[in-house]
Amino acid sequence: xxxxxxxxxxxxxxEEGLRMAMDKYARLxxxxxxxxxxxVCSKEDIEELVSDVFLALFENRNKIKSGKIKAFLCSVALNxxxxxxxxxxxxxxxxxxxxxxxxxxxxxxxFFKAQxxxxxxxxxxxxxxxxxxxxxxxIYLRQTSKQIAQALNLSxxxxxxxxxxxxxxxxxxxxxxI
Amino acid sequence: xxxxxxxxENLEFDENTLNELKALTVNKxxxxxxxxxxxxxxxxxxxxxxxxxxxWAVGFENVAAAAQRLFSFIPxxxxxxxxxxxxxxxxxxxxxNEKAKVTLYHASSVGYFDAESLYFHLVINYKDGYEPNSQKxxxxxxxxxxxxKVYGNEYSNIRGSxxxxxxxxxxxxxxxxxxxxxxxxxYILEITVDETTVSIPFVLQDANRNENIEVVTQTSGSISVTxxxxxxxxxxxxxxxxxxxxxxxNNTGYKLPDPLPYVNTGVYFESENKKVxxxxxxxxTYYFDPRQVLEGDILKLSGIYCFENIEETSFxxxxxEEGEREKLKVEIPFNLGKFILKEAYASGGKLFIVVExxxxxxxxxxxxxxxxxxxxxxxxxxxxxxxxxxxxNEMSVNIKETDSEIIFNINSVHYTMNETFEFNFN
Numbered sequence: 001x002x003x004x005x006x007x008x009x010x011x012x013x014x015e016e017g018l019r020m021a022m023d024k025y026a027r028l029x030x031x032x033x034x035x036x037x038x039x040v041c042s043k044e045d046i047e048e049l050v051s052d053v054f055l056a057l058f059e060n061r062n063k064i065k066s067g068k069i070k071a072f073l074c075s076v077a078l079n080x081x082x083x084x085x086x087x088x089x090x091x092x093x094x095x096x097x098x099x100x101x102x103x104x105x106x107x108x109x110x111f112f113k114a115q116x117x118x119x120x121x122x123x124x125x126x127x128x129x130x131x132x133x134x135x136x137x138x139i140y141l142r143q144t145s146k147q148i149a150q151a152l153n154l155s156x157x158x159x160x161x162x163x164x165x166x167x168x169x170x171x172x173x174x175x176x177x178i
Numbered sequence: 179x180x181x182x183x184x185x186x187e188n189l190e191f192d193e194n195t196l197n198e199l200k201a202l203t204v205n206k207x208x209x210x211x212x213x214x215x216x217x218x219x220x221x222x223x224x225x226x227x228x229x230x231x232x233x234w235a236v237g238f239e240n241v242a243a244a245a246q247r248l249f250s251f252i253p254x255x256x257x258x259x260x261x262x263x264x265x266x267x268x269x270x271x272x273x274x275n276e277k278a279k280v281t282l283y284h285a286s287s288v289g290y291f292d293a294e295s296l297y298f299h300l301v302i303n304y305k306d307g308y309e310p311n312s313q314k315x316x317x318x319x320x321x322x323x324x325x326x327k328v329y330g331n332e333y334s335n336i337r338g339s340x341x342x343x344x345x346x347x348x349x350x351x352x353x354x355x356x357x358x359x360x361x362x363x364x365y366i367l368e369i370t371v372d373e374t375t376v377s378i379p380f381v382l383q384d385a386n387r388n389e390n391i392e393v394v395t396q397t398s399g400s401i402s403v404t405x406x407x408x409x410x411x412x413x414x415x416x417x418x419x420x421x422x423x424x425x426x427x428n429n430t431g432y433k434l435p436d437p438l439p440y441v442n443t444g445v446y447f448e449s450e451n452k453k454v455x456x457x458x459x460x461x462x463t464y465y466f467d468p469r470q471v472l473e474g475d476i477l478k479l480s481g482i483y484c485f486e487n488i489e490e491t492s493f494x495x496x497x498x499e500e501g502e503r504e505k506l507k508v509e510i511p512f513n514l515g516k517f518i519l520k521e522a523y524a525s526g527g528k529l530f531i532v533v534e535x536x537x538x539x540x541x542x543x544x545x546x547x548x549x550x551x552x553x554x555x556x557x558x559x560x561x562x563x564x565x566x567x568x569x570x571n572e573m574s575v576n577i578k579e580t581d582s583e584i585i586f587n588i589n590s591v592h593y594t595m596n597e598t599f600e601f602n603f604n
Contacts, residue, residue, distance in 0.1 A: 136184035140181075
C-alpha cells in the first residue's frame with residue numbers, strides 16, 4: 001500500500017484510511033513511543049499515546065502533503081512521547097542514566113533543538129547513510145548501541161564511535177543555529 | 179533523505195497489540211465525534227432555557243446584562259476580557275548563597291471568590307560539587323512576608339523537578355485573602371528547600387494596567403485560562419513570553435488541583451501558513467522567538483493535563499472463585515469526579531474490577547495511580563495493574579496463589595481534559 005493511496009483513502013473514506021495507516025505504521029509509532037517511555041509508562045499509556053498519534057493523523061488528513069504520512073507520524077510520535085515523558089518526570093527526581101551524559105544523549109538533544117530548522121537537513125546530508133541509519137534508530141527508537149550494533153551487523157564500539165563522530169559533525173554544521 | 183526515512187519497518191510487534199490499538203483508536207474517534215455533538219446541543223439548549231427563565235423572572239430590561247454575565251460561564255462562550263486583577267512579577271530576581279543561585283522567574287495571581295493565590299516558578303542552580311538530597315527537595319515549602327504579615331505555611335508545598343544540579347520549581351502556591359495582594363510593594367518570598375532557607379524580595383505589577391502587557395481570558399468547560407503576553411529578556415535574549423494561568427470556573431465550584439496543573443499538551447502561535455512552537459518553558463510560562471510571532475497570530479492551547487493528589491485511600495477486594503462475581507461498594511471521590519467500584523470477578527487467573535466513573539468535565543483520558551499490597555506507592559506507574567480503556571472502566575490484576583484478598587491503594591489521579599482555547603491578542 002503506497003502512502004499516496006493511503007492518503008487518498010484517509011481523505012475519502014477516513015476510517016478505512018486510518019485502519020490502513022495503522023496496519024502499515026502502528027509498529028513503528030509504537031516502537032518510537034516505547035523507546036522513550038518504557039521506563040516511566042505502562043503498556044496502556046503507550047497504547048493511548050499511539051492511538052492519539054493516529055487520531056492526529058485523522059484530524060490532519062486534509063493538511064498532510066503527499067508522501068509525508070510517515071514523516072508526520074514519526075514527528076508527532078516523537079514529540080508526543082517527549083512531551084509525556086517530561087510531564088511524567090516533572091515531579092520526580094530523574095535518575096540520570098549514563099547515556100544521557102554521553103554523546104548519545106547530546107546528539108538527541110541537538111536533534112530536538114534543531115528539528116524545526118532547515119539547517120538540520122543540510123547538516124544531516126553531511127553524514128553517510130550508515131551514520132544516518134544509526135542516528136535514526138538512536139533518536140527515534142532510542143535503541144542502545146548494542147541493539148543498533150546487532151541490527152546493523154556492526155560492533156558496539158563502531159556504533160559508539162560513529163555516534164560521537166556524527167555528533168561532532170552536526171555540532172560543527174549547526175553552530176550558530178542552536 | 180530525511181532521518182525518519184532510515185527507520186526500519188520490520189520491528190517486532192504483536193498482532194494482538196495492533197488489534198487493540200485499532201479498537202482503541204476507533205472507539206476514541208467515535209467518542210470524540212459523539213461528545214462534540216452532545217456538547218454543542220447541550221450548550222444551545224442550556225442557553226435558551228436560561229435566557230427564557232431570566233426573561234420570565236427578572237423582566238426583559240435586565241436580561242441583556244444578566245445574559246452577558248451568565249454566558250461567560252457557559253462552555254463554548256468564552257470571555258475575552260478579564261475583570262480580575264492579574265498580577266505578575268515586575269522583574270526577574272536572582273539571589274545566591276554558598277550552595278546555590280536561586281532565580282525567581284515568574285509569579286502570577288489566580289483569583290477565586292474568597293481568596294487569591296500567587297503561583298511561583300523558580301530555578302535553583304546548585305553550585306559546583308553540591309548534591310542536594312532528592313527526598314528533602316520534595317518536602318520543600320514556601321511563605322511570603324509583607325511587613326508584619328505572613329502568608330502561606332508549611333503546607334504551601336513546593337513541587338519541581340531536579341536534573342543535573344538544577345531544581346526547577348514549578349508548583350509553589352501561596353494563598354492570600356481576597357483583595358490583599360498589592361502592587362509596587364516589596365514582598366519577601368522565603369523558600370525552604372533541602373533544609374536551606376533562602377529569602378527572595380519581589381515586587382508585583384498589575385498586568386491590566388501596563389500597556390505593554392496583553393491579557394486575554396477564555397473559558398471552556400469547567401476551566402478558565404488567562405493568557406498574559408509580554409516581552410522578557412532571559413539570558414540576554416529577548417522573548418515573547420506567554421504566561422498561562424488556569425483556574426476552575428467559579429460558577430461550577432470546581433477548583434483546579436494544587437499545585438498548578440500542566441498545560442503543555444499543545445501550546446503554539448498559529449497564523450495562516452505557520453505554527454510557532456515555544457523555544458522553552460519555565461513552568462506554565464512559554465517563551466517564543468519574537469522574530470517568528472507576528473501581530474495577529476493566534477495562540478492556541480489544546481488539551482489540559484492535570485493531576486490531583488488525593489487523600490490516600492485503601493480498599494480491599496476479596497478474590498472470588500473463577501467465574502464468580504463479588505459486589506463492591508467503594509467510592510473514590512476526587513475534585514473532578516469519582517470512581518465507583520461496582521464488582522469484581524475472576525477470569526483466566528486475573529481479578530477484574532468493574533468501575534463506573536463520573537466526571538464533571540470532558541475527560542479524554544484518566545489514569546488513577548493505584549497500587550496493590552501497599553507497595554511501590556510513590557511509583558508513577560504500576561505494571562501489575564492494567565486498565566482496559568482510557569476512561570478506566572475496568573482494571574485487572576494477576577491473582578497470586580496466596581491471594582484470598584487484595585489490598586489496593588490510590589493516591590493520585592491523572593487526567594487530560596478535552597478543552598481547547600484560542601487567544602487573539604489585539
